[in-house]
Amino acid sequence: MDILAEIAGTLLTQAQKPTLAFLMGGMLLAALGSRLEVPEQVYKLIVLLLLLKVGLGAGISLREADPVTLAAPAAAAVALGIALVLIGARSLAVWPGVGRMDGMATAGLFGAVSASTLAAGMAVLDSEGVAYEGYIGVLYPFMDVAALITAIVLARVSAARGTATPGPDGTATVAVGGGGLGPGGLRDILSETARSPAISALLLGLAIGLVARPDVVYADFYEPLFRGLLSLLMLTMGMEAWSRLSELRKVAHAYVLFGLTAPLIHGALGLAAGVALHQLMGFSGGGAVLLAVMAASSSDISGPPTLRGALPEANPSAYVGASTGLGTPVAILSIPLWMALADKLIGL
Known part of the structure; x- marks a missing residue:
């Protein structure tokens, strides 16, 4: 009972902090029918600045990091990205009314990472003075790309099997054109994902931080703006999340259940990986929390356009509605839960 009371207290305390308060405020405004909106171009600029930050x-932290030290967390991030998609795809496959492509796209989106949720997690830890590895942002593309590639490859293989035709000898021949995996299929997926706005901005910031010396502009410009920009992003995401809820009425109820439970299950797996890394190499409690936050999140920037281009057969109302309408709010509101659990298990 003590741990439940502590978790409840942590949730209540964090709900009063700006990061979560702006998210819930945005949802409340949308529910009340407010016409307040953040212009699309402003929203894109905010996301760009946060990703660059x-x-x-x-990149700055990676300059001093030991590549060997980074290897284990990076491998854990890749394994998590793949595992979350496999779990999601298998879970959604058993529900009647869930299309094959829709389920794969949803699993991919929930296995990938939300940059805004990661930024929110960092802001919450910073406000509490909780330390974490400076290179934690490097793990974002490892988990994100692994999840998207896994989902798209599984979807294309499934589609190819569905179009298999019997040969003269009775064996099935699988077509690799169209929705199948063509010779350059994997290369195309990697290229498309790398060119997505979120990954491009993140990799650019990483490269500049690693090879240049942007410490001054980082400290004088990006760092002071971070929390203010994040509050506007949370406000926008709260309003969009509420508006997306209406889209879920068009699809199976399985997406509602998945959107509510997947962030908690995925986050628990991410936290377990962080605890294992703590035992293996002394990974920090704050790092374990952020690994849980990344696992709990669902991609809101890089994932939708990548999946829409790679899996045009999938219904965006299903995977984007479940992700933005339910997954993202649950993931952000669960940040205090991972903090409380990490503090109990390994300390913050």
């Missing part, structure tokens, strides 16, 4: 910070 995360990338620059990771």
Whole structure:
């Protein structure tokens, strides 16, 4: 009972902090029918600045990091990205009314990472004075790309099997054109994902932070703006999350259940990986929390356009509605839960 009371207290305390308060405020405004909106171009600029900040910070820290030290967390991030998609795809496959492509796209989106949720997690830890590895932002593309590639490859293989035709000898021949995996299929997926706005901005910031010396502009410009920009992003995401809820009425109820439970299950797996890394190499409690936050999140920037281009058969109302309408709010509101659990298990 003590741990439940502590978790409840942590949730209540964090709900009063700006990061979570702006998210819930945005949802409340949308529910009340407010016409307040953040212009699309302003929203894109905010996301760009936040991604550059995360990338620059990771690159600056990576200059001093031991590549061997980074290897285990990076491998854990890749394994998590793949595992979350496999779990999601298998879970959604058993529900009647869930299309094959829709389920794969949803699993991919929930296995990938939300840059805004990661930024929110960092802001919450910073406000509490909780330390974490400076290179944690480097793990973002490892988990994100692994999840998207896994989902798209599984979807294309499934589609190819569905179009298999019997040969003269009775064996099935699988077509690799169209929705199948063509010779350059994997290369195309990697290229498309790398060119997505989120990954491009993050990798650019990472490269500049690693090879240049942007410490001054990082400290004088990006760092002071971070929390203010994040509050506007949370406000926008709260309003969009509420508006997306209406889209879920068009699809199976399985997406509602998945959107509510997947972030908690995925986050628990991410926290377990962080605890294992703590035992293996002394990974910090704050790092374990952020690994849980990344696992709990669902991609809101890089994932939708990548999946829409690679899996045009999938219904965006299903995977984007479940992700933005339910997954993202649950993931952000669960940050205090991972903090409380990490503090109990390994300390913060």
